[in-house]
Amino acid sequence: MINKIWFFMILIAVIFAITAGKLELLSEEIFSSLSTSVDLAIGLIGGMVLWCGILKVAEKSGLVDNISRLIRPVMKLIFRDVPSRGNAMGAMVMNITSNMLGLGNAATPMGLKAMQELQTLNHKKEMATNAMCMFLVVNAAPIQFIPATVMSLRSSMGSTNPGIIILPAILTSSIALTTGVIACKLLEKTSGGGR
Amino acid sequence: MSYIIPVIIVVILTYGHMKGVKVYEAFIEGAKEGLIITYRIFPYIAAMLIAVGMLRRSGGLDFLLMLLSPISNAVGIPQEVMPLVIMKPLSGSGALGVLADILKRVGPDSLTGIIACTIMSSTETIFYTITVYFGSIGIKNIRHTLAAALIAEIAGVVAAVIICKMIFKV
Structure with missing residues (x-):
């Protein structure tokens, strides 16, 4: 998909430029x-080094486990079909916690693990279960407490206050997440499939 | 609000120190990863900045934005942000390039810049995630996943516009 989009962006640009004679x-x-992208990358390095360093300290101090414990009750409520002490729930909790801390590198392997575990609970192997659909929707609107990349980009662009977006981002993603969860619950009744 | 970053840093470092983490060594380890991540995403950002730059300079972007203006006007989304709204569900690194282009134009601390950053940090690359996650276990029928995820995405965009306008009234 991205291949087509990129190609057509450039093709359309050239066609427009030819017709306008510029x-x-x-x-x-x-x-x-x-040259903009090089300047940008140089600026970005500083922020990424800072945030990835800080997040590594958070990761090593067991902050991930603590947050996992906090979100587990909420997860139980959303994923009623999934055994609350099983491997699937464990992987999902770790995936969502990693997303919250902006640890994208840790989130994806955990997410893939969660999908595998959810598949073992699935009776029709080619059809998504309600829990799988919900897990993807929760992943579509992650609540991020430390949006490291965006803050780094902001400082490299000369922002006087890179962290100003944290609060609006948390509020926004909470609304997106709630809307998504409700939509998912409503739609699962009409889209076929078993549990 | 401007002291939020030092506060986050000192809280995390203090917590780590209390838990017996070698904070300096851990920081360096993570910082190296940050360097590698920047190195890895640079080609994506460069590719996207070139494409967006060409599209903008040729007048093609204005044309596409004009086609989309009924939607952006109806929701009150600043027109400059629309390329990001379209790119974000498709490609995370592509969206980062588009965001960089927007911030360069409107400034990171303008209302439009803040709205764009909020959208970037509160929604995910859903098409990619859905493809990879379901693909990894061989699911063919994804049922209502895409519909529900898109509803969440749209709610996020609308909420970002409303919330940022409320908080940073100008």
């Missing part, structure tokens, strides 16, 4: 975009 502007733009 093809020479495009070559200037390509090189100015490139």
Whole structure:
């Protein structure tokens, strides 16, 4: 999908430039975009080094386990079909906790593990269970307490206050998450499938 | 609000220190990962900045935004943010490139810039996640997943606009 989008972005740009007779502007733009991206990456390194370092300390101090304990009761409520002490629940809790802390690298392996465990509870192996659909929806709107990449980008762009987005981001994703969970519960009755 | 970052840092470091973590060594270990992540995402950002830059300079982007303006006007989404709204569900690194382009234009501390950053940090790359997660276990029928995830995404965009306008009234 992204391959097509990228290709068509460039194709459309060239067609527009030809019709407007400003093809020479495009070559200037390509090189100015490139130098922008280099400046950006240099700035980004600083923020990423800071946040990934801090998050590593959080990870090693067991903060992930503590947050897991806090969200487990909520998870039990949302995923009624999944045994609350089983491997599937454990992997899902770890995945969501990692997402909350912005530990994307840890979240994906845990998410894949959770899907495998959920599949062992599935009776129709090619059809998604309610729990799987819900897990993906919860992943679509993760509540992030430390949006490290965006904060790094903001500081590299000269923001005077990179952390200002934390509060609106938490509020926004809470609303998105709640809406998604409700929509998922309502839709699961109409989309076929068993449990 | 401007002291939130030092507070987060000192809380995490203090907690780690109390738990017996070698905070300096852990920080360095994580910082190295941060360096590698930046190195890995750079090609994606460069590719997307070139494409968005070309599209904008040629007038193509304005044309696409004009086609979308009925939607953005109805919800009150600033027009500059629309490319991000479209890119975010499809590609995380692509969206980061688009966000960088937006911030360069409107400034990271403007209302539009803050709305864009809020959208970026509160929704996920759903098409990618759905493909990878279901693909990994051979699920063919994903039922209502995409519909519910898109509803969450749209709710997130609308909420970002409303909440940012409420908090950062101008």
